[in-house]
Amino acid sequence: xxxxxxxxxxxxxxxxxxxxxxxxxxxxxxxxxxxxxxxxxxxxxxxxxxxxxxxxxxxxxxxxxxxxxxxxxxxxxxxxxxxxxxxxxxxxxxxxxxxxxxxxxxxxxxxxxxxxxxxxxxxxxxxxxxxxxxxxxxxxxxxxxxxxxxxxxxxxxxxxxxxxxxxxxxxxxxxxxxxxxxxxxxxxxxxxxxxxxxxxxxxxxxxxxxxxxxxxxxxxxxxxxxxxxxxxxxxxxxxxxxxxxxxxxxxxxxxxxxxxxxxxxxxxxxxxxxxxxxxxxxxxxxxxxxxxxxxxxxxxxxxxxxxxxxxxxxxxxxxxxxxxxxxxxxxxxxxxxxxxxxxxxxxxxxxxxxxxxxxxxxxxxxxxxxxxxxxxxxxxxxxxxxxxxxxxxxxxxxxxxxxxxxxxxxxxxxxxxxxxxxxxxxxxxxxx
Amino acid sequence: xxxxxxxxxxxxxxxxxxxxxxxxxxxxxxxxxxxxxxxxxxxxxxxxxxxxxxxxxxxxxxxxxxxxxxxxxxxxxxxxxxxxxxxxxxxxxxxxxxxxxxxxxxxxxxxxxxxxxxxxxxxxxxxxxxxxxxxxxxxxxxxxxxxxxxxxxxxxxxxxxxxxxxxxxxxxxxxxxxxxxxxxxxxxxxxxxxxxxxxxxxxxxxxxxxxxxxxxxxxxxxxxxxxxxxxxxxxxxxxxxxxxxxxxxxxxxxxxxxxxxxxxxxxxxxxxxxxxxxxxxxxxxxxxxxxxxxxxxxxxxxxxxxxxxxxxxxxxxxxxxxxxxxxxxxxxxxxxxxxxxxxxxxxxxxxxxxxxxxxxxxxxxxxxxxxxxxxxxxxxxxxxxxxxxxxxxxxxxxxxxxxxxxxxxxxxxxxxxxxxxxxxxxxxxxxx
Numbered sequence: 001x002x003x004x005x006x007x008x009x010x011x012x013x014x015x016x017x018x019x020x021x022x023x024x025x026x027x028x029x030x031x032x033x034x035x036x037x038x039x040x041x042x043x044x045x046x047x048x049x050x051x052x053x054x055x056x057x058x059x060x061x062x063x064x065x066x067x068x069x070x071x072x073x074x075x076x077x078x079x080x081x082x083x084x085x086x087x088x089x090x091x092x093x094x095x096x097x098x099x100x101x102x103x104x105x106x107x108x109x110x111x112x113x114x115x116x117x118x119x120x121x122x123x124x125x126x127x128x129x130x131x132x133x134x135x136x137x138x139x140x141x142x143x144x145x146x147x148x149x150x151x152x153x154x155x156x157x158x159x160x161x162x163x164x165x166x167x168x169x170x171x172x173x174x175x176x177x178x179x180x181x182x183x184x185x186x187x188x189x190x191x192x193x194x195x196x197x198x199x200x201x202x203x204x205x206x207x208x209x210x211x212x213x214x215x216x217x218x219x220x221x222x223x224x225x226x227x228x229x230x231x232x233x234x235x236x237x238x239x240x241x242x243x244x245x246x247x248x249x250x251x252x253x254x255x256x257x258x259x260x261x262x263x264x265x266x267x268x269x270x271x272x273x274x275x276x277x278x279x280x281x282x283x284x285x286x287x288x289x290x291x292x293x294x295x296x297x298x299x300x301x302x303x304x305x306x307x308x309x310x311x312x313x314x315x316x317x318x319x320x321x322x323x324x325x326x327x328x329x330x331x332x333x334x335x336x337x338x339x340x341x342x343x344x345x346x347x348x349x350x351x352x353x354x355x356x357x358x359x360x361x362x363x364x365x366x367x368x369x370x371x372x373x374x375x376x377x378x379x380x381x382x383x384x385x386x387x388x389x390x391x392x393x394x395x396x397x398x399x400x401x402x403x404x405x406x407x408x409x410x411x412x413x414x415x416x417x418x419x420x421x422x423x424x425x426x427x428x429x430x431x432x
Numbered sequence: 433x434x435x436x437x438x439x440x441x442x443x444x445x446x447x448x449x450x451x452x453x454x455x456x457x458x459x460x461x462x463x464x465x466x467x468x469x470x471x472x473x474x475x476x477x478x479x480x481x482x483x484x485x486x487x488x489x490x491x492x493x494x495x496x497x498x499x500x501x502x503x504x505x506x507x508x509x510x511x512x513x514x515x516x517x518x519x520x521x522x523x524x525x526x527x528x529x530x531x532x533x534x535x536x537x538x539x540x541x542x543x544x545x546x547x548x549x550x551x552x553x554x555x556x557x558x559x560x561x562x563x564x565x566x567x568x569x570x571x572x573x574x575x576x577x578x579x580x581x582x583x584x585x586x587x588x589x590x591x592x593x594x595x596x597x598x599x600x601x602x603x604x605x606x607x608x609x610x611x612x613x614x615x616x617x618x619x620x621x622x623x624x625x626x627x628x629x630x631x632x633x634x635x636x637x638x639x640x641x642x643x644x645x646x647x648x649x650x651x652x653x654x655x656x657x658x659x660x661x662x663x664x665x666x667x668x669x670x671x672x673x674x675x676x677x678x679x680x681x682x683x684x685x686x687x688x689x690x691x692x693x694x695x696x697x698x699x700x701x702x703x704x705x706x707x708x709x710x711x712x713x714x715x716x717x718x719x720x721x722x723x724x725x726x727x728x729x730x731x732x733x734x735x736x737x738x739x740x741x742x743x744x745x746x747x748x749x750x751x752x753x754x755x756x757x758x759x760x761x762x763x764x765x766x767x768x769x770x771x772x773x774x775x776x777x778x779x780x781x782x783x784x785x786x787x788x789x790x791x792x793x794x795x796x797x798x799x800x801x802x803x804x805x806x807x808x809x810x811x812x813x814x815x816x817x818x819x820x821x822x823x824x825x826x827x828x829x830x831x832x833x834x835x836x837x838x839x840x841x842x843x844x845x846x847x848x849x850x851x852x853x854x855x856x857x858x859x860x861x862x863x864x
Contacts, residue, residue: 020475043452071503
């Protein structure tokens with residue numbers, strides 16, 4: 001059946017296909033991240049992509065609603081696609097807390113959807129990657145999150161990155177002290193959060209719309225500090241620095257090198273629900289924004305339960321991390337996984353090719369057999385396109401003599417060896 | 433902010449949360465499957481969960497439309513959630529074939545959504561797991577798919593399973609020969625496909641509605657055969673058995689044990705688009721239906737392109753495979769990944785605990801630190817709930833003497849050793 005109505009093979013803006021090379025890189029990055037999460041004892045959970053809109057809207061109200069993919073299902077139910085992993089996590093904890101280990105540590109890596117305007121690096125379908133500890137207020141959990149974040153970026157091969165930290169408690173204490181009314185503090189923090197985007201001047205201008213000039217100048221003088229973490233703490237002694245102080249001490253005891261940890265009193269984070277330590281991670285030598293961010297929150301589960309659970313967690317920006325690794329050429333050696341191609345010479349020699357293919361596979365080597373008795377050049381081209389390192393040539397001449405020719409696709413060199421030595425030959429290549 | 437309006441934490445029927453134990457099993461199964469796919473040189477791709485409805489509807493027409501999660505996005509576009517991985521794959525090939533290695537081999541493991549009636553083992557959101565070879569008509573690709581299927585089930589630990597195979601070409605040849613008009617052949621195959629569900633009597637009854645009694649009886653006498661694959665081939669000599677014959681020969685040359693491969697001339701598969709060899713896999717000693725199925729198709733890409741690509745592939749029923757493995761107790765040893773818990777005794781000893789935690793992590797051991805100076809019993813209970821094998825107790829007495837106590841949570845036995853021997857102690861456990 002020839003189809004005359006050809007459908008244009010297009011996809012929606014803000015969504016992506018991932019082809020093999022890119023997927024190999026993404027799988028590599030994900031495995032590196034997961035191995036650290038597991039080293040820290042985080043267990044994986046998964047939640048449905050599609051939930052009742054009411055559930056997903058809980059936290060964000062109208063602002064979230066605009067970005068939600070929301071629709072009626074065939075049964076007329078008001079449903080939506082997952083917007084983030086935090087609200088579903090709160091729902092899972094509220095439903096299952098009596099059966100979960102407490103404190104509960106989980107990671108989740110999955111797709112989320114936002115009906116946002118697509119732009120460079122901003123997608124409508126993208127991957128989120130979260131860790132959270134819920135059920136304890138002890139600063140050891142903030143320390144663990146910081147150490148896990150450090151270990152993730154180290155394990156990915158980054159050497160220059162900064163984990164910026166601050167405390168919402170400290171910000172509140174500074175703002176109280178400088179005479180900013182409690183009702184205005186959330187707005188002040190939201191403006192502070194734009195510092196990277198609009199600079200000191202922009203922040204000053206916006207803040208002066210809601211606070212006295214003098215107060216704004218005091219806020220910025222107090223918060224925009226240079227020097228070591230200890231210097232900054234010394235300068236902020238009259239405010240509530242206990243939490244930051246304790247946290248930095250615990251991080252140093254946990255052997256987190258201080259050079260990776262920058263106390264930044266102006267770090268604010270945009271979201272309302274943070275209550276304690278907050279984090280943002282930046283990769284140096286890239287123009288990419290924060291690649292990881294989060295903090296302590298105290299009331300998320302109260303959407304779904306009368307029980308109170310305090311938690312702390314961060315979200316890793318998976319797509320940004322992949323982009324940063326590409327920029328810094330940390331993915332150059334990540335390739336496809338096929339290692340050996342066995343040629344298909346002709347019908348008569350096919351049985352031998354199939355046997356050799358089985359033998360190499362049984363030896364644990366990722367081995368393909370070519371599908372057709374095509375010209376060798378075509379089979380070599382296939383091997384090159386798939387980044388295959390060795391081609392095993394078994395033509396009629398070789399087979400007659402129980403020999404086999406191995407072509408190294410990188411060097412172009414060929415070697416003929418007895419068939420019986422084949423598996424051993426490849427076992428010599430520890431990193432095939 | 434205490435929230436007074438508590439949202440009932442419910443999820444939609446036919447969707448599921450996966451908690452850590454279940455996720456550990458699913459991750460284990462997925463890794464086992466992927467490792468075989470990669471051994472055979474299949475590369476991973478990913479496509480958007482959300483696409484233009486027109487694209488996704490291409491193949492299924494009205495039947496698919498009922499089961500599609502279809503809606504208007506915020507821009508008024510007619511979109512839908514991925515229904516299977518085959519149509520998106522055809523779209524990807526049509527768009528990218530000039531840049532892809534050809535033949536192109538890919539695997540995809542992702543969620544799909546169907547607005548189906550939820551039932552035991554039937555979900556609205558579930559995982560599909562496909563391999564396909566596209567761009568060759570050579571039977572070596574059918575052979576490779578069969579070998580990959582065999583290797584997947586072997587690698588998952590199954591010892592008793594049957595890969596049933598047949599050929600659409602053979603069915604057509606039998607039906608032609610027995611006088612079934614071409615226009616009725618698809619309907620006859622659809623009825624044949626119900627053999628497992630409604631039995632020989634049911635099939636006879638349904639078939640007699642469209643064919644003569646005598647023809648129906650001839651069809652069933654011809655197709656319902658016992659004996660070895662060779663016996664069956666011998667009995668069907670006058671029909672077009674070339675393809676099945678060649679395929680079985682290639683499978684034997686590729687060392688696929690014949691006991692796992694059953695030629696079943698009555699195997700038909702429901703979908704219209706198959707044109708050659710078809711497969712269905714059953715696990716013995718379970719009541720679960722086919723756990724894997726597929727076949728040769730010739731025109732899928734014609735929906736999106738004037739180029740013709742013949743392909744062959746199978747879909748593994750991920751959820752059914754997990755269920756079969758549970759039934760056969762093949763997942764009993766799969767657990768959470770945390771290995772060691774370091775206790776938090778009191779504030780004074782915390783620094784030591786943090787250092788020990790870092791030391792074990794640096795040695796590559798999945799190690800947690802408890803978050804609070806809780807009673808040891810509580811920390812042990814946490815370890816048990818997380819299936820942690822060893823607890824490292826560093827109380828004030830131990831620390832003073834540079835000693836450490838290790839409790840084996842399985843045996844309950846404790847041992848006190850010098851702190852300096854700690855990493856070495858665990859390195860002794862190769863399978864911690």
